[in-house]
Amino acid sequence: MKDTIESYVTPDGRTIGGVLMEMKNITLRFGGVTAIKDISFDIREGEIRAIIGPNGAGKSSMLNVISGFYHPQEGEVWFRGDRRPPMKPYQVAQQGIARTFQNIALFEGMTVLDNVMTGRLTHMRAGMLAQALWKGRAEAEETENREKVEKIIDFLEIQSIRKTPVGRLPYGLKKRVELARALAAEPMLLLLDEPMAGMNVEEKEDMSRFVLDVNDEFGTTIALIEHDMGVVMDLSDRVVVMDYGKKIGDGTPDDVRNNQAVIDAYLGVSHD
Amino acid sequence: MFYREAGDFSTTYSEDSQTFPIKFDRVRYYVVLAVAFLVVPFIVNDYWLNAVLLPFLIYAIAAIGLNILTGYCGQVSLGTGGFMAVGAYACYKFMTGMDIYLMGADGEWVRYALPPINIFFSVILAGFVTAFVGLLFGLPSLRIKGFYLAVATLAAQFFLVWLFNKWSWTYNYSASGQINAPTRGVLGYEVTGPTAEPWAAYLFCLIFVVVLAWIARNLTRGSMGRRWMAIRDMDIAAEIIGVNPLGAKLSAFGVSSFFVGVSGALFFAVYLGAVEVGEAFGIQKSFLVLFMIIIGGLGSIFGSFAGAAFMVLLPVLLKNILVGTLGWPTDLAAHIEFIIVGALIVIFLIAEPHGLAQLWRIAKEKLRLWPFPY
Numbered sequence: 329m330k331d332t333i334e335s336y337v338t339p340d341g342r343t344i345g346g347v348l349m350e351m352k353n354i355t356l357r358f359g360g361v362t363a364i365k366d367i368s369f370d371i372r373e374g375e376i377r378a379i380i381g382p383n384g385a386g387k388s389s390m391l392n393v394i395s396g397f398y399h400p401q402e403g404e405v406w407f408r409g410d411r412r413p414p415m416k417p418y419q420v421a422q423q424g425i426a427r428t429f430q431n432i433a434l435f436e437g438m439t440v441l442d443n444v445m446t447g448r449l450t451h452m453r454a455g456m457l458a459q460a461l462w463k464g465r466a467e468a469e470e471t472e473n474r475e476k477v478e479k480i481i482d483f484l485e486i487q488s489i490r491k492t493p494v495g496r497l498p499y500g501l502k503k504r505v506e507l508a509r510a511l512a513a514e515p516m517l518l519l520l521d522e523p524m525a526g527m528n529v530e531e532k533e534d535m536s537r538f539v540l541d542v543n544d545e546f547g548t549t550i551a552l553i554e555h556d557m558g559v560v561m562d563l564s565d566r567v568v569v570m571d572y573g574k575k576i577g578d579g580t581p582d583d584v585r586n587n588q589a590v591i592d593a594y595l596g597v598s599h600d
Numbered sequence: 601m602f603y604r605e606a607g608d609f610s611t612t613y614s615e616d617s618q619t620f621p622i623k624f625d626r627v628r629y630y631v632v633l634a635v636a637f638l639v640v641p642f643i644v645n646d647y648w649l650n651a652v653l654l655p656f657l658i659y660a661i662a663a664i665g666l667n668i669l670t671g672y673c674g675q676v677s678l679g680t681g682g683f684m685a686v687g688a689y690a691c692y693k694f695m696t697g698m699d700i701y702l703m704g705a706d707g708e709w710v711r712y713a714l715p716p717i718n719i720f721f722s723v724i725l726a727g728f729v730t731a732f733v734g735l736l737f738g739l740p741s742l743r744i745k746g747f748y749l750a751v752a753t754l755a756a757q758f759f760l761v762w763l764f765n766k767w768s769w770t771y772n773y774s775a776s777g778q779i780n781a782p783t784r785g786v787l788g789y790e791v792t793g794p795t796a797e798p799w800a801a802y803l804f805c806l807i808f809v810v811v812l813a814w815i816a817r818n819l820t821r822g823s824m825g826r827r828w829m830a831i832r833d834m835d836i837a838a839e840i841i842g843v844n845p846l847g848a849k850l851s852a853f854g855v856s857s858f859f860v861g862v863s864g865a866l867f868f869a870v871y872l873g874a875v876e877v878g879e880a881f882g883i884q885k886s887f888l889v890l891f892m893i894i895i896g897g898l899g900s901i902f903g904s905f906a907g908a909a910f911m912v913l914l915p916v917l918l919k920n921i922l923v924g925t926l927g928w929p930t931d932l933a934a935h936i937e938f939i940i941v942g943a944l945i946v947i948f949l950i951a952e953p954h955g956l957a958q959l960w961r962i963a964k965e966k967l968r969l970w971p972f973p974y
Contacts, residue, residue, distance in 0.1 A: 395840060421842030433840070435833035437899065438826075446830050450842035452823040456851065462818040467614065470822060474613040513841065 335373075338565060345373030347406075348549050349394070349517060354403035356389055363389040364400065365573040371517065376543055377551045378560045381570035382593060387553045388430060390570070391519050394551070395427050396420035408516075422450050426510035427519035430553075432502045436495040440505050443494055444480060447512030448473040477512050483545070484508045484538060500531040504538070511542060518542070520552040524559055532556065536563060561585065569593070636806055641799040649798040654871045656912045657805040658863050663892040663904035664816045665859025670890070671898035672820055673852035674832030675741050679753035681885035682760030683730050683857050684864030685877050689770045690729040691865035692779045694722035695792075696772060719784040719792055719869060723808065726865040727858040733760075734857020741849045757886055764877040778876050781869045792869045801870050808866060812859060817901050819855060828852050829899070860889075895948055897957025906956035914941055 335345045349371040356364040364386045371377045379387045392398045393405070396417040405412045407423065415423075426447070435443050452473060454466040481487055484504050489497060494505060503523065510518055523539065524532045536559055542548050554560045560567060561581040569577035569584055571593040577584045584590055620626040644653065662680060669675050697716040704710040717725065737756040741749055764770050771779045783793030790796040791804040819825055827848040830838035839845055868875045875881070888911060896907020915937055922933035952959055 416844075417836075417839040418842050418844050421840060427840055429837070429840075433834050433837035435830050435837065437833050438829055442826060442829070446826045446838075446841055446843075449823055449827060449830075454823065456819075456824065456855075459822045459824050460815045460819055462822070466818070466822055471613045474616075478613075509841065 342374060342544065344375045344565065347371070348373045348408065349551075350406040351390075351393075352404040352406065354390070354393060354400045354405070356386075356393060356398055356400045363573055364393070366403075367570070367573075367575045368403075369568045369575065369578055371549060371551055372566075373549055374543070374547055375549060375565040376539070376563055377549075378564035378567045379551065379553050379570065380555070380557075380560055380567060384572075385570040386573040387570055388521060391427065391521055391551070391553060394420075394517075395425060395519060421513065424513075424516040425519065426513040426515035426517075428503075428506045428510050428521060428523060430521040430525060432499075432506055434494045434502055434506055434509070437493070439491050439493055440486060440497070440508075441477070441481075441490045443505055444477045444508045444512050445473065447480075447509040448477060450513055476514075480508050480511050483541070484511075500527055500534075503527070503531075503535065507535075507538065507542075511546070511548075514546070515548060518548050518550045520550060520554075522553050522555065524554060524556055532559060539563060633810070636810075637803075641803055644798050644802050646798055649802055650871070651916050652912065653802055654805060656908055657802075657809045658866045658871055659889065659892060659908040659912060660809055660905050661812055661866070662860050662863035662889045663896060663908045664813060664901060665856045665863065666889050667893045667896075667898065667900070667904045668816060668820070668828070668859065669852050669856035671893055671900065671903070672825060672832060673828035673849060673856075675738075675849060675852060676746065676750040677753040677856070678750050678883070678886045678890065679737060679756035679760070680860055680889045681881040681883060682757040683734055683860040684867060684885060685760050685764055685881035686730045686733050686857075687726045687861030687864030688868035688875055688881065689764055689779065689877075690861065691719075691722045691726035691869055692772075692781070693770065694725050695719055695784055695869065696782060716784075718786065720786050720804075722784075723862055723865040723869070727862040730861020730864065731854045731858040734853045734860070735850055738850050738853025738857075741853065742846050754883075754886075757883055761877050761881060776876075778874055779868065780874045781872075784869075792873070794873065796870075805866055805870055808862060812862065813901060813905075816859070820901065824851065832899075891945060893955075895945065895955055897955030897960075900955070900957035902960065903955050903957030906960070910956065914944070 335343060337343050347370045350368075351370070352368050354364055354367050355362065367386075367390070379390060381387050389398060393400050396415045396419065399414045407425075412423075435446065438446070452469050454464075454469050458464050458466040481490060484507065486501065486504060486508060489501065489505075494502065497505065507520075507523065510520075520539070524535050527535065539550060539552070540563065543550055552560075552564070554563075564581060566579060567577070567581055567584045568575060569587070569590045571589075576589040576593055577587040579587070620629055640653070662684060666677060666680050669677050694714075694717045698714045700712050700714065701709045702712060737753060740752045744752060765777065768777075771777055774780075781792045783790055783795060785791055785796075785800075786804060789800040791800045820828070827838070827843045828851075830841065830843050831845060831848045831852075835845060838848070864881065868880070872880060892907035892911050893904060894907070895910050896905070897903025918937045918940055919933060922928045922936060923930055928936075948955075
């Protein structure tokens with residue numbers, strides 16, 4: 329069993345560490361509707377973990393639980409070996425969890441550079457007085473963080489649009505800027521909510537490459553929701569399958585592909 | 601034209617993020633500062649001071665303040681007039697010597713009389729008092745947004761004006777209910793009161809404008825400004841990248857109110873000299889400053905200046921043309937003036953909703969290529 333061992337090496341040579349985040353018996357209800365029902369799974373350090381399922385399965389709700397938007401009625405969230413008390417989203421961000429949204433949530437009025445710089449806000453601590461006078465820490469901090477941001481900008485190949493207001497960019501680039509903003513925070517865990525939705529094949533290939541590169545170069549743990557099965561099976565180390573708020577499968581892409589419950593959920597099942 | 605970045609290379613990040621990255625801009629900025637400090641004080645007279653320069657400078661501070669709150673942080677406020685009143689009355693109390701009552705050890709109220717404070721420090725302290733009041737009225741902003749917040753700040757406007765009418769301690773129990781600025785000076789030069797020299801009053805305000813504009817620019821280009829703008833553009837996304845919404849909104853309310861308070865203090869002490877609160881700091885003042893930042897451009901320091909200049913200069917200009925050149929009766933001219941200013945605002949909002957700052961930006965983009973646009 330892979331769950332019990334400390335760490336292992338994947339066929340392509342990456343080392344997957346111990347458990348980084350663990351969801352224990354999460355149940356989330358909105359009034360009478362149960363969006364998530366008693367789901368447990370873990371995310372290990374350095375892996376790419378996919379959450380898949382048909383529409384309305386509760387995948388995005390799960391991501392919202394992780395990032396602190398929703399607070400589950402039952403169950404526990406464990407992060408880095410500690411049980412996490414109920415937190416506001418900004419506190420979760422300060423813990424080192426960054427995310428992107430299904431429908432892009434960029435700051436339209438700001439340039440690409442400023443957008444990516446906002447990703448560094450959790451690392452910026454200069455006081456109001458220092459900032460008002462632009463002396464000491466404020467100035468040094470700005471330059472320091474700019475250097476880190478420029479590395480991300482190089483990495484995602486968006487140098488040429490650095491000073492363009494985000495509102496003017498096409499969809500695919502916006503998605504990439506959003507990824508850049510999340511990466512700028514240097515997160516331990518990166519949550520991607522449908523990073524390839526609405527993209528053509530080439531854009532999907534680019535984005536897949538970036539996801540793999542991020543995982544490889546920065547060692548960032550990634551949890552992603554995606555509908556494109558080809559992408560999911562190629563990218564991820566392990567897959568959680570959800571349907572109607574329940575977990576119906578969990579394992580390597582091959583395990584999941586051959587799981588009868590998963591096949592039934594996706595292809596439908598005859599009731600005779 | 602000289603306005604282009606060709607040949608200007610930034611080799612460090614701090615060079616790249618400076619306020620005026622283009623050399624021509626930088627030079628122009630220093631020229632404007634030099635003229636404002638070295639030339640204008642020698643030629644300024646009473647008419648120019650009171651009709652144009654003082655209102656422009658003082659409204660510019662208020663506009664920058666409101667722009668920080670509304671333009672940068674996206675929180676609409678209709679309480680600017682009320683906050684200016686706080687600044688004015690606080691400044692009055694500080695400059696005339698405040699008497700405060702503190703509970704003594706034996707449970708009795710003991711009266712302490714503070715000595716009058718230098719006008720320069722009175723203005724700054726008035727800013728801090730206003731910042732505190734602004735923080736209090738900013739608290740609801742965490743729960744209510746948009747129009748509803750505007751209505752809440754409107755309540756602040758009416759409450760504050762009512763307060764300064766009813767609470768006689770604030771106007772030193774004067775029979776008229778007015779406050780009058782006594783003669784006060786800085787370094788021996790009088791800046792308030794009827795005998796103040798025009799150049800001294802002008803320089804006094806100019807120093808506040810320059811320093812505060814510089815501070816506003818620094819705050820808005822750094823991490824604080826990015827927090828505000830993130831909240832403005834999408835508060836949910838801001839929260840997910842680690843911005844504490846309460847902290848960001850309250851800091852915007854505090855900083856904004858500080859600016860508005862300083863502007864109110866100068867408006868009373870240096871410009872008007874005598875103030876009746878409902879008249880000087882009524883709801884129309886709130887709208888005037890709001891018009892300034894909308895016409896000037898939301899989210900732009902330059903826009904605050906442009907908007908203040910537009911709203912101050914246009915009536916003066918129209919009056920000079922209508923009464924001075926065309927010889928119309930003053931009352932007719934005054935009414936026509938309202939119509940023209942109102943119509944211009946409407947036309948302006950339709951033609952360029954992002955304000956004068958956007959026009960300036962477009963002009964700069966064009967100038968970079970001029971005269972060979974290809």
